[in-house]
Amino acid sequence: MKRVVITGQGTINALGADVAATKRAMAEGRCGIGELEMRDLDRLAVRIGGQIKDYDPEALFNRQQISLYDRFTQLTLIAAREAIAQAGLEFHGDLAARSGVVLGTSGGGMQTLDENYRTVYEDGKNRVHPFVVPKLMNNAAASHVSMEFNLKGPSFTVATACASSNHAMGQAFNMIRSGMCGVVVTGGSESMLCFGGMKAWEGLRVMSKDGCRPFSATRNGMVQGEGAAVFVFEDYENARARGAEILAEVVGFAMTSDAADIVMPSKQGAARAIAGALSDAGMNREEVGYINAHGTGTAANDKVECAAVADVFGPHADDLMISSTKSMHGHLIGGTGAVELLACIMALTDGVIAPTINYEEPDPECALDVVPNVARDAHVGAVLSNAFAFGGLNAVLALRAAP
Amino acid sequence: MGSSDGMADSIKDKVIAIIAEQAVLEVEDVRPAATLADLGIDSLGVVESIFAIEEAFDIQVPFNANEPENSAFDISNVASIIAAVEGLVAEQS
Numbered sequence: 001m002k003r004v005v006i007t008g009q010g011t012i013n014a015l016g017a018d019v020a021a022t023k024r025a026m027a028e029g030r031c032g033i034g035e036l037e038m039r040d041l042d043r044l045a046v047r048i049g050g051q052i053k054d055y056d057p058e059a060l061f062n063r064q065q066i067s068l069y070d071r072f073t074q075l076t077l078i079a080a081r082e083a084i085a086q087a088g089l090e091f092h093g094d095l096a097a098r099s100g101v102v103l104g105t106s107g108g109g110m111q112t113l114d115e116n117y118r119t120v121y122e123d124g125k126n127r128v129h130p131f132v133v134p135k136l137m138n139n140a141a142a143s144h145v146s147m148e149f150n151l152k153g154p155s156f157t158v159a160t161a162c163a164s165s166n167h168a169m170g171q172a173f174n175m176i177r178s179g180m181c182g183v184v185v186t187g188g189s190e191s192m193l194c195f196g197g198m199k200a201w202e203g204l205r206v207m208s209k210d211g212c213r214p215f216s217a218t219r220n221g222m223v224q225g226e227g228a229a230v231f232v233f234e235d236y237e238n239a240r241a242r243g244a245e246i247l248a249e250v251v252g253f254a255m256t257s258d259a260a261d262i263v264m265p266s267k268q269g270a271a272r273a274i275a276g277a278l279s280d281a282g283m284n285r286e287e288v289g290y291i292n293a294h295g296t297g298t299a300a301n302d303k304v305e306c307a308a309v310a311d312v313f314g315p316h317a318d319d320l321m322i323s324s325t326k327s328m329h330g331h332l333i334g335g336t337g338a339v340e341l342l343a344c345i346m347a348l349t350d351g352v353i354a355p356t357i358n359y360e361e362p363d364p365e366c367a368l369d370v371v372p373n374v375a376r377d378a379h380v381g382a383v384l385s386n387a388f389a390f391g392g393l394n395a396v397l398a399l400r401a402a403p
Numbered sequence: 404m405g406s407s408d409g410m411a412d413s414i415k416d417k418v419i420a421i422i423a424e425q426a427v428l429e430v431e432d433v434r435p436a437a438t439l440a441d442l443g444i445d446s447l448g449v450v451e452s453i454f455a456i457e458e459a460f461d462i463q464v465p466f467n468a469n470e471p472e473n474s475a476f477d478i479s480n481v482a483s484i485i486a487a488v489e490g491l492v493a494e495q496s
Contacts, residue, residue: 045463205450205468221469263447299469 003236004176004251005402006345007244008089010082011327012075013227013339014050018082022339023346025328026354027375032329033223040195046207049193050225050330050396068131069144070109071189072228072335077148078139078146079230079283079338080185084149087232089183091150098181100153101142102172103230104164104188106334107197108157109136114194114249133180141291145185145230153181162294163255163389164188165229167310167339170253170395181236187338189228198224204263206298212331214295214324214356215302215370218364222296225330229338246402248348251382252281258392265301265388270308273394277384278312281398285316288398289380292340295324295356296331296389303365305386310368321378323371337387340395344383348401353378410419414460414492418485421455435482442481456484462491 011018014032025032052234057066057074069077090208091099112135116128134140139157146155154175158168165188172186192198201207201224208221239246254276258269278285294305302324310317325343332339343354352375359372386395416430423430425460426442433442439449446468453464453476464477476491477483 203450204455205453205466208467208469219469220467402476 001177002078002179003249003403004173004233005236005239006231006247007234007239008083008085008087008232009229009247009342010079010086010343011227011229011339012052012078012226013229013332014052015329019342022342023350025086026325026343026346027352029357029373029375030328031357036193036312038193038195044195044198044202044340045264045314046198046202046209048209048211048223050223051193052226068135069134070112070140070191072105072109072111072189073141073144075226075228076189076230077144079187079189080145080149081233081314083230084185087234089232093339095122095177095182096150096152098153098365099151099183100144100175100181101109101155101185102158102175103142103186104158104160104166104168104334104338105138105141105190106159106161106164107190107192108138109140110197111194117196119339126273137388141189149185151185159334160261160393160395161389161391162331162333162336163387163393163395164334164395166385166387166395167255168338169231169233169341169397170255173250173253173397176233176235182238184233185230186233187228187230187341188335189338190333190335191226192333193224193226196200197346208297211358212297212327213358213360214293214297214327215306215363215366217361218360219297219302221300222298223330224325225326225332227332227339229342230337231338231341233344242310248345249400249403250397252277252283252398254280255393255395260392262392265304266392267304267307267311269392269394270305270386270388271311271398274308274312274384277396278400280383283382284397286315287382288313288384289378290344290353290383291320291322292344292383292385293322293324295326297324297326301388303363305388306366306368317368321353321369321371321376323354325354327357337385337395341385344385346401347380347383348399351377351379353380414489415460415485418456418488419481421452421459422481425455426450427457433481435485436480438480439478440490456488460488462488464491
């Protein structure tokens with residue numbers, strides 16, 4: 001089996017327009033969640049989110065591109081450009097043929113859907129822009145990344161709600177590990193902060209109107225975010241041979257299904273995924289210093305996740321750190337695992353553990369070290385990233401420091 | 404109960420009909436003291452019932468599934484839900 005390393009990372013999200021800004025915000029425990037800016041805000045009951053502000057697509061894309069790229073595709077390309085530039089790779093010949101793109105998203109081109117449903121249903125028009133279909137399709141972002149960077153191997157999109165990015169990165173990992181691919185550009189994006197997207201979530205009654213407070217006894221729901229993060233996963237031998245800077249090694253991945261309930265999480269399903277990732281990585285429990293939690297800030301997720309971690313790690317659960325960066329960037333749904341992997345890599349490369357901000361009051365059902373409010377300096381050699389989706393689909397990645 | 408207030412009776416009847424439909428029960432089997440859990444209504448069923456109540460009475464029900472106990476709308480049993488709906492309808496008019 002090939003070893004798999006990460007040689008590039010890129011992002012744009014509510015905390016920053018690149019990796020450096022995002023890491024700075026995470027280290028400062030800054031909150032990117034605020035009042036949403038969108039049409040018909042007065043008709044929404046929930047009016048906060050981790051929205052990317054001061055966004056200027058004209059500075060990054062030409063007119064033709066903007067007419068063809070939904071916002072989720074634009075955000076993906078911004079992140080992919082940063083990641084691939086850092087990796088220093090150009091894709092030609094055999095490398096291009098053996099390199100692909102696997103991205104996660106849940107809603108795909110939701111902004112395009114929203115705008116064009118409004119056009120035909122509300123405005124009563126009988127004609128929409130000709131690019132609606134290629135803009136809204138869930139694989140649009142993956143396809144545009146493949147086109148911009150000449151990636152000619154396997155490319156596809158994974159949609160497993162809030163676990164989409166982790167499932168995507170798990171596929172990328174196994175495609176390199178098996179020898180199928182030399183490089184896979186992977187991660188995910190989401191942009192459903194539009195009127196229809198927010199209305200849909202409002203209906204489920206799980207959103208907070210005032211903030212994301214994971215693990216805190218005062219938590220009252222999730223807060224939406226938007227953005228993208230993209231990584232370059234590469235065959236270790238290839239990365240070493242070309243002298244690439246290695247950010248971290250991906251060492252394990254596991255996915256499980258609760259087969260139980262469409263929205264309520266299961267401790268057993270989560271625990272099986274966590275234990276599975278450790279086993280796949282050949283990693284002792286005691287090795288894990290940090291877990292980036294799914295940590296949505298809902299009553300149900302956070303207590304079930306803490307119970308699952310306690311079950312898997314036993315006494316070591318009290319020694320490791322577990323934080324939810326959703327408290328800062330919001331829940332990016334299909335893109336969330338990708339942005340959260342940035343915090344995992346920061347722990348390994350910088351020795352900085354991103355905090356769980358907005359932590360107000362301990363909850364006895366979440367009695368772990370959640371790194372409350374303030375980032376912590378710590379040396380960790382191995383980390384996990386949890387994602388537990390609606391539909392009971394769980395996906396956990398395990399990383400170690402660069403070899 | 405012998406209430407002389409026809410309006411209140413109709414609210415009560417409508418709420419019970421909504422809950423009965425959600426629970427797939429006859430209206431006679433939806434007793435005021437029953438909790439939604441007693442009637443076999445799970446968390447998704449609660450959210451769906453509240454939606455149906457909002458649509459039926461054209462009201463906004465303040466309910467967050469994360470903290471049902473802190474919601475202004477008391478869903479502890481059928482009677483409390485009826486009382487809460489009556490309150491919201493009265494506020495509306």
